[in-house]
């Protein structure tokens with residue numbers, strides 16, 4: 690529903706995100722509330738054409754952000770200090786990037802869980818990782834940031850509240866002890882047994898490609914949006930390393 694989120698509730702959500710666990714207490718993430726309707730309209734297109742983004746009353750962009758800490762080091766002269774010590778001044782690398790991603794996603798999920806606890810629904814938009822150049826321009830993103838996820842919040846319709854939980858895989862496929870387990874084909878063909886109905890019911894064309902596995906491969910893995918995501922992430926990493 691597009692009913693606005695009460696400002697006290699919104700503040701509660703941000704408070705929870707701000708209390709999220711963070712590596713070295715460095716808070717390697719930033720949150721941009723997207724309140725400008727023209728930006729929401731653009732996101733609804735750039736994130737693989739998902740019109741509900743434009744209607745969501747609260748949209749929050751989560752950035753993996755090493756820029757702030759890196760600027761902080763320089764503000765204290767760490768670059769000159771390193772030079773004086775005869776050491777190369779270090780710039781954020783892949784490991785730092787992944788750590789910042791951890792921080793950003795933990796903050797996002799803290800906000801999503803808090804929202805759920807007060808009856809506000811949320812939806813992640815993974816497609817924000819696409820179109821890196823467009824999003825960088827839209828939100829004025831500096832080099833050591835990356836838009837890792839977007840969360841849309843809203844009050845659910847009554848019908849949504851009553852809907853049954855969307856099934857997940859059988860736990861045996863996901864939970865292991867002490868060591869990773871790979872599955873034989875005979876087990877793997879049952880991976881989506883529980884989710885198949887929810888995902889593909891009423892879509893008679895679904896088996897056109899041969900079987901559910903081929904359909905899933907084509908729709909989720911070999912899809913254009915997924916290829917764009919890879920291109921976009923590569924471009925961002927190249928920029929990060931430049």
Ligand SMILES: Cc1cc2nc3c(=O)[nH]c(=O)nc-3n(C[C@H](O)[C@H](O)[C@H](O)COP(=O)(O)O)c2cc1C
Pocket residue numbers: 739811812813814815816854855
């Ligand atoms: C990384 C990630 C990316 C997602 N991207 C999208 C998306 O772009 N569009 C969408 O409708 N749902 C997306 N989802 C799914 C929703 O957030 C939500 O999990 C899904 O609709 C299932 O609902 P449930 O979690 O209540 O079972 C994404 C979820 C995750 C974790």
